[in-house]
């Protein structure tokens with residue numbers, strides 16, 4: 254949604270007297286967050302040191318600098334990455350993001366989370382992530398197309414339908430996937446082109462995309478919330494929520510929560526936050542954002558600061574923007590029963606500790622936002638088999654898979670105490686890691702290590 258926000262509208266907002274929200278910029282050292290989470294889980298599982306070393310590092314890291322001609326004839330050099338973390342369970346899989354915060358550290362972290370995510374939900378993929386360090390709002394559509402195509406060209410055979418399959422992520426969408434597809438296919442011998450459309454997922458439906466892929470991540474978030482609500486005696490028709498981020502994930506989650514009867518009290522995007530105690534209609538807000546490029550100025554809602562946004566009293570908070578938003582400083586402000594992580598890595602380990610101490614439940618990212626990659630798997634399968642599935646079929650299959658993963662995590666969390674003889678149960682992030690890492694560990698044990 255923020256892709257075509259013009260430089261002027263972004264600049265003009267700077268004098269708006271609200272405390273600036275911070276979902277724009279991720280904190281440094283994200284890969285160390287993954288290492289801390291992974292280390293805790295590996296200790297808990299008493300993981301074999303060899304397997305621990307393998308999973309604790311990435312497999313391939315591709316960094317490219319590439320030139321692109323701008324509309325005014327200037328040549329600009331861009332930097333892009335693709336990090337392939339692990340492919341023990343299948344081809345590398347994960348999105349490509351366009352964002353100023355993209356760097357090797359962030360992409361390493363995001364690639365690792367993809368490995369845990371695909372393993373946890375049982376789709377036959379590994380984990381990867383890519384990105385270009387760029388603020389897409391500063392470029393024209395034609396420039397973005399040339400940047401995307403030249404990045405794809407630079408990646409060359411480092412991606413492929415049975416090797417590494419990109420997908421949308423922050424600030425990228427179906428149209429960008431179509432450019433990646435077209436560039437990749439153009440570089441192939443003609444007879445092989447038709448058999449290679451599954452080199453990327455999240456494509457436009459007409460280009461071989463799957464019905465239901467666009468809404469899949471937000472829909473998955475809501476399926477996991479529904480399951481939690483059922484198990485915790487919260488009728489969603491009486492529930493309240495607030496959401497950080499109103500891009501693909503946040504806006505779909507909001508609109509689908511409305512269908513369950515829940516009331517949306519506040520929303521924040523990169524320009525600021527809004528609140529209305531009567532509730533914000535997410536369909537109207539979606540319409541407003543597609544016209545104005547931001548949630549600000551939405552009729553009937555007041556603008557509030559970042560801290561006051563986080564202090565919103567509600568049942569559920571859905572962070573669906575950037576990483577490291579819930580920390581030792583911000584977690585004490587939350588007044589909710591549940592945090593459902595639509596974003597990747599929105600809570601850091603210190604934030605986790607505070608949530609746990611305060612008894613706030615958590616549906617961790619690798620479970621909560623796995624709907625996207627689950628439906629990416631369905632798209633990949635449809636392409637391979639030459640099939641088109643109905644949207645209802647896609648949504649039903651998604652629900653079945655994500656609820657099954659939810660139950661595996663719930664079971665693991667209740668099964669045995671964190672420490673032998675201890676009282677405390679395994680927290681949900683560690684339970685999700687335990688399920689994901691056990692599956693990867695078993696695969697390595699069975700296959701052994703070459704040579």
Ligand code: GLU
Pocket residue numbers: 346347348349418419420421422423454455597622623625626627629
């Ligand atoms: N970018 C999404 C994620 O973080 C989707 C990845 C995919 O579909 O491959 O899970």
